Amino acid sequence: MNERIAAKDAAQERITLMGCDVDNLSMEETLGRIEGFIASGRPHQHVVVNVDKLVKASRDPELRRIINECALINADGMPVVWASRLLGKPLKERVAGVDLFEALMRRAGEKGWRVFLLGAKEEVVGKVAETYQRKYPRLVLAGWRNGYWKGEHEEAEVARQIRDSRADLLFVAISSPKKEQFLGKYQAEMKIPFAMGVGGTFDVAIGKVKRAPVWMQKSGLEWFYRFLQEPRRMFRRYFIDDMAFVWLFIKEAARGR
Known part of the structure; x- marks a missing residue:
């Protein structure tokens, strides 16, 4: 398949949901696309x-632009999948970032892909590196670094360090929209074939944050389990900021009718 046909097929699999594009791919299809990248x-x-992310993008045109220009956009969250179905644009399945990260680390160990880990505190990212080198002995870690820096000069140094590592995969565990802005600004310069923001995945990977039971994940209640773990920190996000999602859904449904 040539690149023009591949690009056409990719465009046909992409839907628009509440102003953001989303690729309608299963986990296996996503992994196949990444392997091609x-x-x-x-x-x-x-x-x-x-x-x-949908709520933030609705308020931040620059973040929405960065999202829509990404080569690959997955839906991570059952409410997003449910909304797509109710709006007549059914997504195949949820592709959770934490599951995709795990699958890619395993595949990197199998295929010899070079991995760079960026984000979180030094002791956390270091433990992630140690954990996965033990888990997948053939995994090639091109480097790792914490997610804290000051000013544009140090930020540019971080980008150069990643470029010089010659990594195939870059995982960025810093908060939104900082990670999207960093990747949008430096991805072309770093020349990493696949760069992915992974949010709090590093904390889950080393057991610092426990993931919800599978039945809660499938029921769309993973957010509630996360809230129970850190109620003071997560209350505003889930019960105030994210309530705007309901209004976004109502507006899109009204436009569809």
Whole structure:
């Protein structure tokens, strides 16, 4: 399949949901697309959209532009999948960022892909590196670094460090919209075939944050489990900021009618 046909097929699989584009792909289809990105050697940026990201993008045109220009956009969150079905644009399934990260780390160990880990505190990212080197002995870690820096000069140094590592995969565990802005600004310069923001995945990967039971994940209640773990920190996000998602859904449904 040539690149023009591949691009056409990719466009046909992409839907627009509440102002943001989303690729209608299963987990296996997503992994196949990523493998093609790595084989090409050209830079590609990935993003997941969930309730929080859709709400932020509705208020931030620059964030929405960065999301929509990404080479691969997955839906991470059952409310987003349910909304797509109610709006007549059914997504195949949720592709959770934490599950995609795990699948890619395993595949990197199998295929010899070079991995760079960026984000979180030094002790956290270091423990992630240690955990996965033990889990997948053939995994090649091109480097890792914490997610804290000051000013544009230090930010540019971080981008150069990643470029010089010659990584195939870059996982960025810093908060939104900082990670989208960093990748949008430096991805072409870093020349990483696949760059992915992973949010709080590093904390889950080392057991610092416990993931919800599978039945809660499938029921769309993973957010509530997360709230129970850190109620003071997560209350505003889930019960105030994210309530705007309901209004976004109502407006889109009204436009559809």
